[in-house]
Amino acid sequence: MEMMDTLLLSRIQFAANISFHILFPTITIALGWVLVFFKWRYARTNEQVWMDAYFFWVKVFALSFAMGVVSGITMSFQFGTNWPGFMESVGNIAGPLLAYEIMTAFFMEAVFLGIMLFGFSRVPGWAHTGATVLVAVGTTMSTFWILVLNSWMHTPQGFEMRDGVAHATDWFAIIFNPSMPYRLVHVLLASGLTVGFLIAGMSALRWVMGERSAEVRKSLRLGVIMGASIIPLQIYAGDMHGLNTLEYQPAKVAAMEGNWETQGNVPLLLFALPDEEARENRFEIGIPSGASLILTHRLDGEVPGLNDFVAEGGTVLHPPVNAVFWSFRVMVGTGMAMLVLSWAALFLMRRGRGIEGLPRPVVWAFLPMAFSGWLATLAGWYTTEIGRQPWLVTGVLSTDAAVGDVPPALVASTLVAYLVIYAALLVAYVSVLVYLARRKAKGASVPEAGRPISGAIQSIPAE
Amino acid sequence: MMTLLGDPAVWLPVVFAALMGLSILIYVVLDGFDLGVGILTPIGTEAEKDRMVASIGPFWDANETWLVMAVGLLLVAFPAAHGTILTALYLPVAIMLIGLILRGTAFEFRAKVALPKKKAWNMAFFAGSIMTSMAQGYMLGLYVMGLDNSWSSQAFALLTAVFLTVGYSFIGACWLILKAEGALQLKAVKWARGGIWGVVLGVGAISLATPLVSPRIWERWFSIPEFFLLAPLPLMSAALILGIWVVLRRLPTVNDSFAWLPFAGASALFVLAFTGLAYSFYPYVVPEKLTIYDAASAPESLMIILVGALIVIPVIAGYSALAYYIFRGKARDLRYD
Numbered sequence: 151m152e153m154m155d156t157l158l159l160s161r162i163q164f165a166a167n168i169s170f171h172i173l174f175p176t177i178t179i180a181l182g183w184v185l186v187f188f189k190w191r192y193a194r195t196n197e198q199v200w201m202d203a204y205f206f207w208v209k210v211f212a213l214s215f216a217m218g219v220v221s222g223i224t225m226s227f228q229f230g231t232n233w234p235g236f237m238e239s240v241g242n243i244a245g246p247l248l249a250y251e252i253m254t255a256f257f258m259e260a261v262f263l264g265i266m267l268f269g270f271s272r273v274p275g276w277a278h279t280g281a282t283v284l285v286a287v288g289t290t291m292s293t294f295w296i297l298v299l300n301s302w303m304h305t306p307q308g309f310e311m312r313d314g315v316a317h318a319t320d321w322f323a324i325i326f327n328p329s330m331p332y333r334l335v336h337v338l339l340a341s342g343l344t345v346g347f348l349i350a351g352m353s354a355l356r357w358v359m360g361e362r363s364a365e366v367r368k369s370l371r372l373g374v375i376m377g378a379s380i381i382p383l384q385i386y387a388g389d390m391h392g393l394n395t396l397e398y399q400p401a402k403v404a405a406m407e408g409n410w411e412t413q414g415n416v417p418l419l420l421f422a423l424p425d426e427e428a429r430e431n432r433f434e435i436g437i438p439s440g441a442s443l444i445l446t447h448r449l450d451g452e453v454p455g456l457n458d459f460v461a462e463g464g465t466v467l468h469p470p471v472n473a474v475f476w477s478f479r480v481m482v483g484t485g486m487a488m489l490v491l492s493w494a495a496l497f498l499m500r501r502g503r504g505i506e507g508l509p510r511p512v513v514w515a516f517l518p519m520a521f522s523g524w525l526a527t528l529a530g531w532y533t534t535e536i537g538r539q540p541w542l543v544t545g546v547l548s549t550d551a552a553v554g555d556v557p558p559a560l561v562a563s564t565l566v567a568y569l570v571i572y573a574a575l576l577v578a579y580v581s582v583l584v585y586l587a588r589r590k591a592k593g594a595s596v597p598e599a600g601r602p603i604s605g606a607i608q609s610i611p612a613e
Numbered sequence: 614m615m616t617l618l619g620d621p622a623v624w625l626p627v628v629f630a631a632l633m634g635l636s637i638l639i640y641v642v643l644d645g646f647d648l649g650v651g652i653l654t655p656i657g658t659e660a661e662k663d664r665m666v667a668s669i670g671p672f673w674d675a676n677e678t679w680l681v682m683a684v685g686l687l688l689v690a691f692p693a694a695h696g697t698i699l700t701a702l703y704l705p706v707a708i709m710l711i712g713l714i715l716r717g718t719a720f721e722f723r724a725k726v727a728l729p730k731k732k733a734w735n736m737a738f739f740a741g742s743i744m745t746s747m748a749q750g751y752m753l754g755l756y757v758m759g760l761d762n763s764w765s766s767q768a769f770a771l772l773t774a775v776f777l778t779v780g781y782s783f784i785g786a787c788w789l790i791l792k793a794e795g796a797l798q799l800k801a802v803k804w805a806r807g808g809i810w811g812v813v814l815g816v817g818a819i820s821l822a823t824p825l826v827s828p829r830i831w832e833r834w835f836s837i838p839e840f841f842l843l844a845p846l847p848l849m850s851a852a853l854i855l856g857i858w859v860v861l862r863r864l865p866t867v868n869d870s871f872a873w874l875p876f877a878g879a880s881a882l883f884v885l886a887f888t889g890l891a892y893s894f895y896p897y898v899v900p901e902k903l904t905i906y907d908a909a910s911a912p913e914s915l916m917i918i919l920v921g922a923l924i925v926i927p928v929i930a931g932y933s934a935l936a937y938y939i940f941r942g943k944a945r946d947l948r949y950d
Contacts (some may be wrong), residue, residue, distance in 0.1 A: 213725065221714065222711055223677070224714065226688070227706055231702075241692035246914055246921075253929070256678050256931045257675065258932070264672060264675060265936060273939055375766060386615060556700055586723070
């Protein structure tokens, strides 16, 4: 019982940590490239508006990066403090992948971030742009390595077990494991969507606050174009990823669809309350044969059912159904909202109508959607990660076998501490973004960071 | 290459222990001065606080990455040891992590919020820095005592927590002597004069405790001829401390010459202390329980990492040096433009 408590608490702690962490890389991965884009446009056009946009968004980048770094360090230590069984069992594979992430990405990001943030007046323009590019390359490299490891945990191959320890036999097979390309593309596109809607949302906020600068117009347009162009790609990539999951992790797909019996003509459920005790759905509303059509491209195509993943003795070998079922629907629902809003806005802004073409409700709709990328990303991660349970590494290492022997009270106390600090930081982060937007929109009437108002009047020219 | 150098199962663990040790050492020196500056911020005026933070602004993130490297090497090279060590240090690790979170985020927040909130983030910056250094000192003490949880070990660990914190504030003050001007530099000299005692007491306490805890370590230091061969280590440390003290009495000079000397001396002191510690514990990674050979990953996996490390680490060293070169000289206001 005691181990059970430690297991549950450690899982909640790791979930809280990784949920908090992923919010910030999701922003920095794509925002790094957006900053490169701003610098490139400035170099091409020599228009100050691009540097204005750069200096606004580099602040958001710096803050997000710091949040990502500190929560990432916490995770790397939690491997040891809470999940020692992970490295003891698959360390020969996870180790080199993590080592390569640190060596090829972390140092490069951190060093060039210093130059990018504070070196503008100390290095030539090309060197500053170079530093910006290297930071963006670093965040993308980091994404690559960590998703290689994560994907390998879902679809492991290229190893053999000796005395309960995994030994690498084929590094190419490990790195290019079956789910890696799909997961990597899905995550990179998710980052692009998150940043697109964040830029559109923040710009809409500045617009609503009364700012009418060229920069806010260009930024909103960029956000809308990013959202509208990436979302169809993401829907396609997500569909391909789902087919890949069907092949390698059918139990996850069964939980996503809420399908209990393996059969054809499985409906696409829009709503249901899966009952894991009775092993059936209640209040089902679905599109007939929809799931079969999406997953097999045939109306009578067979979709795996959850009942196939119950052992003789009644031990459940599939993931918890409700969490996966609903996370998946939240992700898809958010994606649909993104599709509708970004395409509607793009249509309304056509032929140079710009923001003025947008009715007020559409501008306002971008405000709550500013963090829609976070919602979709978290829901997507819950779908795939809870969907991997009860395994930590599919078929190789179960989650309960990896947990460390730490007293539950100790885990509970650190969990509470982390939750409090994460909640406080999240509130601080969002309020600083709003503050930065307000300062930009209202100019000198809002004091500059840490300086009295009189100083701000001199440094910010009136519009 | 594998056969040329003999059995990789023999030399790879040593190489990785060295790499991990080097990462810890680099971390302690580099983030040591960052944390030390953070610990000293409350004594500075508001303007001085900004300047102190500016002196570490472009560097802290990369410096902290050496901690990730060190714990990463522990994870990947000695998987059998990392669980034992990190579960034994569960609470101080958590306190350190929360400290690092506060310090790292306060860095960004304090520069972006309105003035009243900036004071709170300055506090968070200080609190995060001191939590981190106290937790690291506590872990060092507990490790020296063989990771055992008796009252005496914990008391000793509390002592090393204080000493390491003072030691960090010492190297932080030395960094400020190098990067600051005028009144702040003058203050930094004073702080360094006070902080050097933390280093003396800390190094002294650990040097006395380590051989007393383990007969094996006693044997390593106090048998002939080892005793004489190792004598340069404590003698050099003593000479360094004396030298730094003399320099600190004469700083700052009129043309700012020798401002780099205290920091260089402090770094050398940290290196010597670390060398002594490494000599004591080798070949154990978990004190007196698990050697680096028992705990090491499979040679094939270590080899994959080593090949990458040999290519990448010189590159990292190169661009890190570039960053220190770009931001050389006295610290100026940190601006994004």
